[in-house]
Amino acid sequence: MSSTWAGIVFLGTLILALVLVHKPLGDYMARVLTGTRHLRVEKAVYKVGGVDADADQTWGRYLRSVLTFSAVGVLFLYVFLRLQQHFGHPYAVPQMSRSQSFNTAASFVTNTNWQSYSGENALGYVAQMVGLAVQNFLSAAVGIAVAIALVRGFARSKTDRLGNFWVDLTRICLRILLPISIVFAIIFVGAGMIENLHHYATITTVTGGSQTLPGGPVASQEAIKELGTNGGGFFNANSAHPWENPTVWTNWLEIFLLLAISFSLPRTFGTMIGDRRQGRAIVAVMAMLAILSVGLQLGAQTAHHGTVPTAVGSATEGTEARFGVPDSAIFATGTTLTSTGAVNSFHDSYTSLGGAVLLLNMMLGEVAPGGTGSGMYGILILAVITVFVAGLMVGRTPEYLGKKLGGREVKFASLYLLTTPLLVLVGTALAMALPGERAGMLNSGSHGLSEVLYAFTSAANNNGSAFAGISVNTVWYNTVLGVIMLLGRFLPIVFVLGLAGSLARQKPVPASEGTLPTHRLLFVGMLTGVTLIVVALTYFPALALGPLAEGLH
Amino acid sequence: MTLMRTLLNSFRQLAASLRMLLIFTVVLGVAYPLLITAIAQVPGLKSRADGSLIKVGGKVVGSKLIGQSFTDANGAALPQYFQSRPSAAGAGYDPTASSASNLGPESIVDTLPDPSVKGDTGKQSLLTQVCGRSLTIGKLYGVDGSRPFCTPDGVGAVLAVFYAGPGYHGAITRVVSINQSSPAAPFISTYKGVTVQLGKFGEDYAKGKVVPVRGNAPAHPAVPADAVTASGSGLDPEISPAYAKLQETSVAKTRGVTVSQVAALVAKYEKGRDLGFMGEPRVNVLQLNVALDKDYPFTKK
Numbered sequence: 001m002s003s004t005w006a007g008i009v010f011l012g013t014l015i016l017a018l019v020l021v022h023k024p025l026g027d028y029m030a031r032v033l034t035g036t037r038h039l040r041v042e043k044a045v046y047k048v049g050g051v052d053a054d055a056d057q058t059w060g061r062y063l064r065s066v067l068t069f070s071a072v073g074v075l076f077l078y079v080f081l082r083l084q085q086h087f088g089h090p091y092a093v094p095q096m097s098r099s100q101s102f103n104t105a106a107s108f109v110t111n112t113n114w115q116s117y118s119g120e121n122a123l124g125y126v127a128q129m130v131g132l133a134v135q136n137f138l139s140a141a142v143g144i145a146v147a148i149a150l151v152r153g154f155a156r157s158k159t160d161r162l163g164n165f166w167v168d169l170t171r172i173c174l175r176i177l178l179p180i181s182i183v184f185a186i187i188f189v190g191a192g193m194i195e196n197l198h199h200y201a202t203i204t205t206v207t208g209g210s211q212t213l214p215g216g217p218v219a220s221q222e223a224i225k226e227l228g229t230n231g232g233g234f235f236n237a238n239s240a241h242p243w244e245n246p247t248v249w250t251n252w253l254e255i256f257l258l259l260a261i262s263f264s265l266p267r268t269f270g271t272m273i274g275d276r277r278q279g280r281a282i283v284a285v286m287a288m289l290a291i292l293s294v295g296l297q298l299g300a301q302t303a304h305h306g307t308v309p310t311a312v313g314s315a316t317e318g319t320e321a322r323f324g325v326p327d328s329a330i331f332a333t334g335t336t337l338t339s340t341g342a343v344n345s346f347h348d349s350y351t352s353l354g355g356a357v358l359l360l361n362m363m364l365g366e367v368a369p370g371g372t373g374s375g376m377y378g379i380l381i382l383a384v385i386t387v388f389v390a391g392l393m394v395g396r397t398p399e400y401l402g403k404k405l406g407g408r409e410v411k412f413a414s415l416y417l418l419t420t421p422l423l424v425l426v427g428t429a430l431a432m433a434l435p436g437e438r439a440g441m442l443n444s445g446s447h448g449l450s451e452v453l454y455a456f457t458s459a460a461n462n463n464g465s466a467f468a469g470i471s472v473n474t475v476w477y478n479t480v481l482g483v484i485m486l487l488g489r490f491l492p493i494v495f496v497l498g499l500a501g502s503l504a505r506q507k508p509v510p511a512s513e514g515t516l517p518t519h520r521l522l523f524v525g526m527l528t529g530v531t532l533i534v535v536a537l538t539y540f541p542a543l544a545l546g547p548l549a550e551g552l553h
Numbered sequence: 554m555t556l557m558r559t560l561l562n563s564f565r566q567l568a569a570s571l572r573m574l575l576i577f578t579v580v581l582g583v584a585y586p587l588l589i590t591a592i593a594q595v596p597g598l599k600s601r602a603d604g605s606l607i608k609v610g611g612k613v614v615g616s617k618l619i620g621q622s623f624t625d626a627n628g629a630a631l632p633q634y635f636q637s638r639p640s641a642a643g644a645g646y647d648p649t650a651s652s653a654s655n656l657g658p659e660s661i662v663d664t665l666p667d668p669s670v671k672g673d674t675g676k677q678s679l680l681t682q683v684c685g686r687s688l689t690i691g692k693l694y695g696v697d698g699s700r701p702f703c704t705p706d707g708v709g710a711v712l713a714v715f716y717a718g719p720g721y722h723g724a725i726t727r728v729v730s731i732n733q734s735s736p737a738a739p740f741i742s743t744y745k746g747v748t749v750q751l752g753k754f755g756e757d758y759a760k761g762k763v764v765p766v767r768g769n770a771p772a773h774p775a776v777p778a779d780a781v782t783a784s785g786s787g788l789d790p791e792i793s794p795a796y797a798k799l800q801e802t803s804v805a806k807t808r809g810v811t812v813s814q815v816a817a818l819v820a821k822y823e824k825g826r827d828l829g830f831m832g833e834p835r836v837n838v839l840q841l842n843v844a845l846d847k848d849y850p851f852t853k854k
Contacts, residue, residue: 001830009830049573050565064566072570120649134582138574166573173577178585185589186598192618195586195593195602200649203613205621206842207631212649213604213616220589237642237651240785242618243604248832306658307765308679311702311709314778317679318653321638321779321791324833328785345785346653349679355657447657469655550659 004302007326010252011294014330015287017256018263022283025260026267032175033148033168034272042170049166056161059501062149065165066142066493070109073138074486077105077131084127093124099478106482108132110489111139111371113225113232113341113464114481116473120214120235125197132232133221137181140228140261141172143373146493147265148272150377153500154401155273158507162500176261177228184223184257192246193219218243226257229371231341231464239331239344240320248322251344255331258340262369263287265376273401277519282379285527289368293361294333300354301329305551309351318346329354336361339371341464348443348451348467352551355467356543359454362461363539364531365420371462377496379527383518384413384499386530390516399515402508412499419491421538423460423484428453428542430480437476442469450546455481460488607843615839620790622646623842630693632807633851634842635792635800635819638779639686642787654679654783661702661709661765663732665754675754680709680765681732686781687774694799696775702765704740708732710768712744713761721762731758741766775799791835794823810849818844 001009038046038053046053057065081101085093096104100116107114113136117123123132145168152162189195198215205211218234222244225231231238239245239254263283270279302325304315319328328345335342336358347358361368367379384400388410391398398405405413431437431452441448454467459481466472472481516523593602600606605617615621622645623634630636643650656679666675677685684700688707691698704710709732717723728744731752739749744764752758777795797819805815822841825834845851 001826003833006826006830006833013830045573045576049569049576051569051573065570068563068566069570069573072567072574076571076574118650118652120651129586130578130582133586134574134578137581138577166569169573173581178581181585182589186592189589189593189598189602192601192605194604195590196604197590198603201613203615206609206614206839206846207621207623207625207634209622211615211619211621211646213619214648215604217586217590219593219602220586235651235786237653237786237788240653241651242620242786242788242790243616246605246618248827252831307661307702308656308658308683310767310772311680311683311700312778312782313700313773315658316778317656317658317683317782318785319782320784320786320789321793321835322789322832327832343785346655348655348657349653351658442655443657443660444662445659447659450657467655467657468653469657550657 003324004298004326007298007302007324007330010327011298011330014252014255014259018259021260022264022267026264026279027271029176029264029268030271032171033268038167039174042174045170046166051166053164053167055164057164058160059149059162059497059504062162062165063494063497066146066497067490069165069169070142070490073109073135074105077108077135078102080131081105081127084124084131087124087126093127094122096122099475100473103478103482106485107464108135108230108232109139110462110485111143111228111230111339111374112459112462112485112489113230114459114466114485115232115464116478118236119233125216128221128234129217133224136221136224136228136230136232137173137177138169140177140224140230140372141169143371144172144261144265145169145373146496147373147376148268150380150496150500151269151272153503154403156504159504160501162497162504177224180227181220181223184227184253185220187253188219188222188250191250192243193222193250194243195219222254223257225342226254226340227261229258229262229338229340231335233342239342240346245344248327251323251327251331254342254344255334258334258338258342259369261372262338262375265369265373269376275401275519278401281519281524282383284524285531286367286369286375286379288524288528289364289531290333290337293337293357293368294330297329297333297354297357298326300351300357301325304351305353306351315351315354318349320345332358333361335465336463337364337366337368337370339366339374339462339464341458343465346468347454347465348469352547355450356547356551358465359450359457359543359547360535362457362463363535365535366461366463367531374462381413381416381496381499382531382534383527384409385417385534386523386527387516387518388413389530390526394514396514399509400518402511403503403506404509408502409499412495412502416492416495417534419495420460420488423488424453424456425542427456427460427480427484431456434476437474440471440474440477442471446546446549450550453542453546456484459484462489607839609843609846614843617837617840618790619648619788620646621839623838632693632803634845635797635804635838637838638789638792639682639781639783640787640789641783646788648788651786651788653785653787661711662763663708665732665734665752667754678709678732680711683781684708687776690776690780694803696799698774698776699770700774700776700781701767701770701772703768703770704730704733706733706737706740710740710766712749712764712766713758714744714764715761727761729758729761740768790839791837794819794834794836797823797836797841804845808845808849808851814849815845818848
């Protein structure tokens with residue numbers, strides 16, 4: 001079998017596995033999030049935490065809980081990182097600077113996992129476990145909780161209540177993320193991922209040279225890193241590192257894990273609103289966009305257009321021998337279509353057009369299928385916009401899932417859509433206007449612009465992957481990207497919960513002859529079209545100056 | 554009164570958030586990783602959790618999963634060993650600095666070495682690195698090291714073409730082979746009738762149009778792709794079977810054994826695609842070299 005065909009089969013088996021798992025996982029998540037019984041351990045958590053688990057919260061209250069909890073998370077992680085040198089690690093770790101600690105805290109709490117540090121020499125085991133891994137769970141859970149609150153907005157009527165954030169958070173962590181992580185962490189250890197608390201050991205190599213081997217609780221972090229679409233690597237090389245991704249089938253499992261929850265949530269959505277056809281329509285849009293994107297990516301990488309790839313004869317720069325080009329391209333697509341940002345190969349060295357597709361994936365707003373939860377609420381916002389646009393065309397008040405989309409609802413949806421492009425484009429423009437920041441680029445010319453554009457796109461969309469050549473551990477980049485990650489995460493959440501609140505208050509309008517059926521192929525096509533057109537119109541000029549200029553030159 | 558209530562509520566909210574965070578920190582940040590670490594102590598898992606270390610004569614010489622260099626102190630390949638891929642991790646295969654090169658597909662223009670600084674190598678573009686490695690490896694194993702877009706002396710074949718008019722229009726006034734400097738010979742003598750000059754350190758070629766020249770090297774060069782490109786981690790433990798095959802004869806000769814003996818060992822450590830479709834065929838370099846030392850020890854002449 002040729003390398004490309006093997007890659008296509010690899011992709012096919014992934015799709016098959018996701019099709020098989022999305023129903024049971026989606027239904028399970030729906031059961032967990034609609035159930036009325038608390039587990040004993042959960043009751044204990046609520047008691048010690050001092051939260052009222054039976055209070056149904058208004059959207060304002062739900063939002064305040066999300067924001068306070070996340071703010072406390074950022075602050076706690078910041079202080080923790082600033083103090084990490086005192087924790088008695090197996091080896092001496094330096095203190096992390098103020099700007100880098102802020103950047104890292106913002107990054108992990110927003111599910112971005114942008115890393116301006118290199119794990120093996122900037123962080124100790126305690127900071128990795130107690131500081132970062134915790135936020136890998138919590139930030140993923142917050143995303144899912146907000147998505148579920150929006151789904152409740154559609155599912156409920158004539159109420160101002162959207163559920164209880166603390167209960168959602170606790171159940172998602174303890175009943176969904178933790179059990180799956182435990183199972184996969186053990187499988188990963190079996191494959192050769194390390195899981196120890198050893199000192200760094202310097203050994204004498206075969207030729208008499210010396211090599212220092214790190215240790216660390218890697219496997220436990222790896223499982224949630226993918227499952228929670230976090231993506232922050234234990235080591236600098238992330239999932240390209242043989243101890244974070246030892247073999248070809250862990251590579252398959254990692255891609256599967258980072259897509260599993262996001263592709264299952266539409267099923268949860270369909271189940272919760274009592275119309276599974278609606279969930280199927282949403283997942284069809286996600287799948288179509290994803291397959292289109294991975295097809296383009298595989299094409300670009302295996303055709304290896306460009307000067308260096310032609311000289312090499314293959315796009316192997318920055319890829320591992322065991323994965324090869326196609327399986328690396330599939331990982332890269334998965335990680336940028338979700339908000340993961342883990343990498344098993346280095347995007348900066350991708351072909352120009354391959355790199356452009358990765359940028360586009362993130363610019364889509366990560367809705368195909370997107371990050372845990374954030375992909376779900378992202379595509380529902382786009383569905384609202386689509387129904388609105390369709391309504392304008394035929395001159396009717398638009399309605400989606402029995403809810404009228406009036407001025408208030410459309411305003412929230414529009415604000416959501418405007419936030420990220422504004423952050424990306426203004427941020428990139430600022431960086432390019434300042435000579436010092438521009439100098440941080442490793443590559444020159446249009447590839448340099450791609451590096452900066454990629455950084456801001458990655459931060460604003462909470463992805464966390466990078467065209468890693470750019471030097472971002474400066475006070476300016478750490479601070480600005482940190483602020484952008486926070487705004488890119490929490491402004492949209494404000495608008496989503498605001499929308500959820502105003503939807504829940506309405507009483508449902510019965511479907512009439514003029515109602516646009518949102519479970520049919522027509523709507524699937526329209527939603528896909530709107531998603532692509534919105535992105536194309538927003539980002540085309542920036543893309544034209546960066547990767548397109550490079551690829552066409 | 555309402556202000557008091559709001560303040561009190563905010564405080565309650567903050568306190569609850571902090572308590573919940575601490576509970577989750579204990580459960581997810583302490584108990585969970587320690588549980589996995591404890592489970593990893595089970596025989597069968599433990600050796601893997603500890604890093605899949607390889608021992609020779611009771612001493613650890615490396616990890617099966619972490620590549621290492623098989624070069625002398627100057628970085629030249631030791632011919633008795635199979636060579637790993639190029640590495641961008643620190644000075645090469647440094648696990649405390651895992652990294653890719655992060656150089657882009659159009660990284661083709663070098664910064665030339667400063668002749669006034671002794672030993673300065675300038676800053677090589679990715680293209681020149683690829684060309685240089687291909688040439689060296691080709692020489693080492695007696696095959697053609699040429700590649701598309703590479704000069705015969707192993708740097709990127711790239712011209713800066715200057716035009717009389719703006720926008721790269723009008724007559725060509727000057728052509729420079731920007732990655733080559735004295736005492737090299739330009740890889741082509743003329744370009745569209747204009748004599749090609751050599752690059753000089755410190756000269757600004759930004760006004761010229763950058764033109765990479767394909768040349769007539771074969772599209773599928775004799776030196777395999779993985780041999781001339783750095784991996785993502787810089788710690789890649791494996792090479793392609795094609796790169797292993799290229800090295801067999803030289804290794805066998807240096808060790809004074811037959812090529813088929815070495816080829817048999819390579820075959821032993823060669824892995825195909827898992828389940829026939831996952832990943833790529835590959836050979837673990839450290840395992841292979843350790844086995845070579847055991848079966849066919851190398852004695853210095």
